[in-house]
Amino acid sequence: EVQLVESGGGLVKPGGSLRISCAASGFTFSSYIMNWVRQAPGKGLEWVSYISSGSNYIYYADSLKGRFTISRDYAKNSLYLQMNSLRPEDTAVYYCARGGAVAGLFFEYWGQGTLVTVSS
Amino acid sequence: DIQMTQSPSSLSASVGDRVTITCRASQGINNYLAWYQQRPGKAPKLLIYAASTLQSGVPSRFSGSGSGTDFTLTISSLQPEDVATYYCQKYNSAPLTFGPGTKVDIK
Numbered sequence: 526e527v528q529l530v531e532s533g534g535g536l537v538k539p540g541g542s543l544r545i546s547c548a549a550s551g552f553t554f555s556s557y558i559m560n561w562v563r564q565a566p567g568k569g570l571e572w573v574s575y576i577s578s579g580s581n582y583i584y585y586a587d588s589l590k591g592r593f594t595i596s597r598d599y600a601k602n603s604l605y606l607q608m609n610s611l612r613p614e615d616t617a618v619y620y621c622a623r624g625g626a627v628a629g630l631f632f633e634y635w636g637q638g639t640l641v642t643v644s645s
Numbered sequence: 646d647i648q649m650t651q652s653p654s655s656l657s658a659s660v661g662d663r664v665t666i667t668c669r670a671s672q673g674i675n676n677y678l679a680w681y682q683q684r685p686g687k688a689p690k691l692l693i694y695a696a697s698t699l700q701s702g703v704p705s706r707f708s709g710s711g712s713g714t715d716f717t718l719t720i721s722s723l724q725p726e727d728v729a730t731y732y733c734q735k736y737n738s739a740p741l742t743f744g745p746g747t748k749v750d751i752k
Contacts, residue, residue: 560741562689569730569743569744569745569746570681570683570689570734570743570746571743572734572740572741572742572743575739575741584739584740586740587646587740620688620689625691625694629694629736630677630736630737630738630741631679631691631694631734631736632679632681632689632691632734633691633694634691635688635690636688637688638688
């Protein structure tokens, strides 16, 4: 069974940093694109970033302006998102999502999400 | 960047009704279109990918169609458990943009 479990969310002050994690199990982690998608309270879904199966292709939403960094650890079957210079508008539930088979850039499996709140 | 729109933004229908949601891309995306269901307080769930391929385990009352710029999600017979917000997403290339969502309620 595919499982994606996010952790590391919490309250952080504007301008601060936070790293969130996603532990993956139930599939061959090194074979799939992995993504971060976020959802601000009461709002729609917003794709944040993806990293290819071999970490050689990485893309970010333009709105992030270089503040976020995605990475993955194959030994730990984990995905990470390092978030710097956080702003109140970054407040959201952050979901980890696995890509579809054959390099599909849709989101086949989702975690339960971790809430990041940016507030003074 | 390609923009995604959805209509309507919300709808209310009776149990058993046929429901259709439309998604439009500002430029052609072939069939690189997925649909998701998000029930209140839950993570999104993939329903359809490649515009019309039903994800394993999804009830057959859900179907998708379209190609290029215009797509539809149809629920053939609305059930109480279908109360949710539905999102389309284009995935031909980054950025992987979602539509704004369509909220479906029971009348």
